[in-house]
Amino acid sequence: MELKKAIDSRQSIRKYKQGEIPDADIRAIIEAAGKAPSGDNRQPWYFIAVKDPVLRNKIADAVEEKASRAAEIIAEGSGAEADRAGNAILKNSGEEELPKAATDSEKFMSFTRRFITFFRDAQVLIIVMSKRPAANFFAKAMMRTEKEQENFLGQLVYKLNPTMQSIGAALENLTLKAVELGYGTCWQTGPNAAWKEIGALLKETGIEKPDYDIAAFMPLGIPEDDQSSPGRKPVDEILTIL
């Protein structure tokens, strides 16, 4: 597929048709992800493709359980407390509807199912792990004391964040390759709220990655038709040529 077509037709896919995704396609998609550039060529990513519907549903249950606890607080609480609970679950999702949904527990749970746990119905759920940053050669050369290195590392994580930029590059490759192969995905950080519980479920399956954190979730499925995407800012609004 032509790159322009893949870029133009990509959209977040949250509804899926029945069908199979062969392992060869999953491998091709992750191979494309792994070809992305990364800071120091650290390739700070690891992917777990959950095909098993039982495990996928357990992960979704863990996320909904977390959300329902937040919904209870929202129902009982008010003002700052409710806002804090809503934000704790949803701050990463980037949805404009969030503040409205988070004021009402019913809406909150329906939002959760529509925008977070819809991956139950995908053929595969790809869990994206991100390797914790370490002091690189530059930090080691420049910073004499451990404290100085720690500060530098703090800057790397919170300001420059090359690890997250690298993960972003990999996930865009992953997404475009999925489109090329006729699949749909939706970049998700909403489920991260249940990272501890999901980590425990993975541990039960024998997967432990102590130096990694869960960064994102990429459901992969055969797209249902008629899904819509929000518009985009025109190029004049996002570009200055000097």
Ligand SMILES: Cc1cc2nc3c(=O)[nH]c(=O)nc-3n(C[C@H](O)[C@H](O)[C@H](O)COP(=O)(O)O)c2cc1C
């Ligand atoms: C870092 C990141 C996190 C996102 N998290 C979620 C999410 O948890 N749930 C969801 O439904 N969409 C999520 N999205 C998808 C965005 O909502 C979507 O990309 C945006 O609304 C534009 O729509 P489009 O992808 O269809 O063009 C996320 C996207 C990114 C890049």
